Amino acid sequence: MSHQEVFTVPVGPGGGLAAVTAALARRLEGEADAPGTVAVYVSMVGVPERFTQCLVNAERGAWAECVSNEYLEGDLRLSQIDEDLLVAAGYQRPDDFSPNFHLVVEPPVDWPAVALLLAAPFATVFPCTERDHVEVRLHFDFVLADAPDADDPPWGDDDLAWDDDDEDDEDETAGEGDEEAAGKDGDGVRDDDGGGGGGHGGKGHG
Numbered sequence: 001m002s003h004q005e006v007f008t009v010p011v012g013p014g015g016g017l018a019a020v021t022a023a024l025a026r027r028l029e030g031e032a033d034a035p036g037t038v039a040v041y042v043s044m045v046g047v048p049e050r051f052t053q054c055l056v057n058a059e060r061g062a063w064a065e066c067v068s069n070e071y072l073e074g075d076l077r078l079s080q081i082d083e084d085l086l087v088a089a090g091y092q093r094p095d096d097f098s099p100n101f102h103l104v105v106e107p108p109v110d111w112p113a114v115a116l117l118l119a120a121p122f123a124t125v126f127p128c129t130e131r132d133h134v135e136v137r138l139h140f141d142f143v144l145a146d147a148p149d150a151d152d153p154p155w156g157d158d159d160l161a162w163d164d165d166d167e168d169d170e171d172e173t174a175g176e177g178d179e180e181a182a183g184k185d186g187d188g189v190r191d192d193d194g195g196g197g198g199g200h201g202g203k204g205h206g
Contacts, residue, residue, distance in 0.1 A: 024115035039139040052118040065100040082125035089120040
């Protein structure tokens with residue numbers, strides 16, 4: 001049973017995402033050396049349907065995704081231009097490997113580049129303003145659904161699946177002054193006791 005941590009990062013002036021990208025890079029690099037797999041879920045506060053997510057594993061590398069129209073409805077759906085922008089940012093189009101836009105990076109991983117990939121949609125296809133906040137949710141000790149053998153591809157089809165039934169998980173958030181636990185280095189990152197998001201990266205999302 002994995003535990004989780006949630007923190008939020010304010011979007012900078014003019015919709016800039018420098019603080020978000022920096023916070024993500026710092027956390028990804030920190031978790032990359034941890035045992036097991038850490039699942040990272042990124043969304044705009046109040047709009048959980050639009051998200052990016054990533055599995056972080058020291059031995060396997062990174063599996064990053066951005067939600068596709070497979071799981072978006074109405075005004076939230078991506079246009080053809082939006083999809084082209086995601087590909088230009090570095091994502092591969094949805095295919096038999098994943099129904100989402102995705103990119104698998106084998107070790108050694110350039111974690112700042114992965115952080116930029118996760119943040120990029122919020123500066124292009126998921127527009128935000130300086131009043132918005134990005135929520136980052138980390139699931140630690142994440143259990144891969146069907147861990148492949150050494151001779152199999154680096155990730156299994158069902159690996160990226162949140163445990164929606166894990167209602168006993170508790171958000172492990174740092175205190176206001178606990179900068180190290182929150183990944184805060186003066187960039188405006190703050191902890192959030194808010195709950196939603198864990199169910200928005202379910203099996204249907206990758």
